[in-house]
Amino acid sequence: MKVDLFDFHLPEELIAQVPLQNRMDSRLMVLDKKTGAIKHEVFKNITEYLREGDCLVLNDTRVLPARLFGVKKDTGAKIEVLLLKQLEEDQWETLVKPAKRVKIGTEIDFGDGLLKAVCTGTSDHGGRVFKFTYKGIFYEVLDQLGEMPLPPYIKEQLDDRERYQTVYAREPGSAAAPTAGLHFTEELLNEVREKGVHIAFVTLHVGLGTFRPVSVDDVQDHEMHAEFYMVSEGTARLLNEVRNNGGRIISVGTTSTRTLETIASANNGRFVEGSGWTDIFIYPGYEFMAIDGMITNFHLPKSTLIMLVSALAGRENVLNAYHIAVEQRYRFFSFGDAMLII
Incomplete structure (x- = not known):
């Protein structure tokens, strides 16, 4: 078919x-x-x-407000991370832009270090696995830093x-x-x-x-x-x-x-x-x-x-x-x- x-x-x-x-x-x-x-x-x-x-x-x-915008710790390059699936307590499968800049071991800071992540692996279709570190409750930090992951065909901002x-x-x-x-x-x-x-x-x-x-x-x-x-x-x-x-x-x-x-x-x-x-x-x-x-x-x-x-x-x-x-x-x-x- x-x-x-x-x-x-x-x-x-x-x-x-x-x-x-x-x-x-x-x-x-x-x-x-x-x-x-x-x-x-x-x-x-x-x-x-x-x-x-x-x-x-x-x-x-x-x-989840799963779209995060951060910077690479070593270069300051801007990185976008979309959380897709929680694998273990603080490990997540993600999509990354630009993916080519993120290798295993890459460290990323979000919100001036309020949330940190290190790339621990890769997944299917070009995804990346990150382990996150933070203080407090993860979902509360995410509410503070994350944006809604609207589909790519929606160009307007959501009020x-x-x-x-x-x-x-x-x-x-x-x-x-x-x-x-x-x-x-x-x-x-x-x-x-x-x-x-x-x-x-x-x-x-x-x-x-x-x-x-x-x-x-x-x-x-x-x-x-x-x-x-x-x-x-x-x-x-x-x-x-x-x-x-x-x-x-x-x-x-x-x-x-x-x-x-x-x-x-x-x-x-x-x-x-x-x-x-x-x-x-x-x-x-x-x-x-x-x-x-x-x-x-x-x-x-x-x-x-x-x-x-x-x-x-x-x-x-x-x-x-x-x-x-x-x-x-x-x-x-x-x-x-x-x-x-x-």
């Missing part, structure tokens, strides 16, 4: 640069995964498409860093936001609960895969980067009860989807407590075992994300929906509009 099958024309001006003032004012395209039929809605009306006994599954990961967090974000560790959840407010989540729809949380820390383009010609040759996930015993129990009672499981975002499918596919369709690293790659031909529907944003051409969406709703249905979204001037990517596949 060729990667080019998931290409489409996207005018650059449709890439959302800033979030809307009100999260739930985003547009919502509702796509019937069986027929391909489309409705145009507003996100705040999403409860109209949910039923009592359904369950929304949200990824509660919290984005309020919380707009790149979901309102339910609580488990720090992501290099990027699970953007399908950005549309929810506490008010809207309360409306969901009042309708009798369950809400469950999983965690998947978004890592290097978000920044890696698909560089192969054939889909099956692409390798996903592993990301850390957690599913609690309470969430697993609730999901099994929903399934047994005939409710639908609707994941919010591709990250929630990948987490649930990782668990279900390893346990004959059942949900169990668990944590670990997943590199599951979902593309057309995959048989879903965990979810019945999904809320997601509009994704990059030829990305693993549009492949996952196509696996759920059919490639032709999805590309037709994207063509209509372009015609109707929907907003794309992280701060863009949403799609409900049901």
